[in-house]
Amino acid sequence: MSNFTVWKTADPASAGKIxxxxxxxxxxxxxxxLLGLATGSTPVPIYKELVAQHKKSNLDFSKVRTVNLDEYVGLSAEHPQSYHHFMMSNFFDHINIDLQNTRIPDGMAADLSAFCDQYEQQITNWGGIDLQLLGIGLNGHIGFNEPASVFTRRTHLTDLTESTRKANQRFFNSLDEVPRQAITMGIGTIMTARKILLVCTGIKKAEILERTFFGPIDPMVPASVLQFHQNVTVVADEAALKTILQKHPEFSA
Structure with missing residues (x-):
């Protein structure tokens, strides 16, 4: 991991602050x-801290533009488990951002393929992503780029694996309610970001984090492509770094 900046923290709250x-x-x-934003459990402490900085230190988001990684297909923006709803309730409702400067994939678009092309064009029109925030799935997915035979390039429609759907079941009443498809930025789009911030917490992520940075670059571990990026900062708590520290005693964070 010599090409990466790594911050080791005590817990998820500390990871959120850093x-x-x-x-x-x-x-x-x-x-x-232009910020690339993520959803899920991992970013919640991050958004909470950014909101606090906005209120206490007048951190100004009035000119900031944002693009989100992904959204479920079939969920309206008002659905409580949509990523539109997540971003509003956890972040946008509490800062001075202009919602005209925010973009989240539309899982209800009539023509999903055309929408994906438009999403890519919007990122290009805005000059590219300056910082992309990422979490990582238990199977190594970033965004909803699932393990595959090749690295995906552009924003696209994707089928969610059963492991991903089961991991997200906790947000729904049952597995049957978890959508089977999503729109996601492609690996190629993510890799164009000028800087990538990967945040990983919890013992469940320890094995995949080690495979991501110390295993072969393999589309079956989508996050492993980050080994090719020249500006990656990893923020991980002690639990998430456990396997790396056990298998690679020469590594220090």
Missing amino acids: SAEIIAKTVIAKPDC
């Missing part, structure tokens, strides 16, 4: 930056 500080520095340095 990650938020990294994002805040990007916003301060470039007030109209």
Whole structure:
């Protein structure tokens, strides 16, 4: 991991604070930056800390633009488990961002393929992503780029694996309610970001984090492609780093 900056933290809350500080520095340095944002459990402490900085230190989001990684197909923006709803309730409702400067994939689009093309064009029109926030799935997915025979390139429609659906079942009443498809930025789109911030917490992620950075670059472990990126910061708690520290005693964070 010599090409990566790694921050080791005590717990998810600490990881959230460090990650938020990294994002805040990007916003301060470039007030109209384009942030690539993520959803799920991992980013919640990050957004909470950014909201706190906005309220306490007047961190200004008025010119910031954002694009989200993904959205479930078939869920309206008002659905409580949609990523539109997640972003509003956890972040956008609490800061001074102009919602006209935010983009989240539309899982209800009449023509999903055309929408994916438009999403890519919007990122290009805005000058590319300055900082992309990522979590990582238990199977190594980033965004909803699932294990596959090749690395996907552009924003696209994807089928969710059963392991991903089961991992997300906790947010729904039953597995049957978990959507089977999603729109996601492609690996190629993610890799165009000028900087990537990967946040990983919890013992369940320890094995896949080690495979991501110390295993072969393999589309069956989608996150392993990050070994090719020249500007990756990893923020991980002690639990998530456990396998790396056990298998690679020469590594220190």
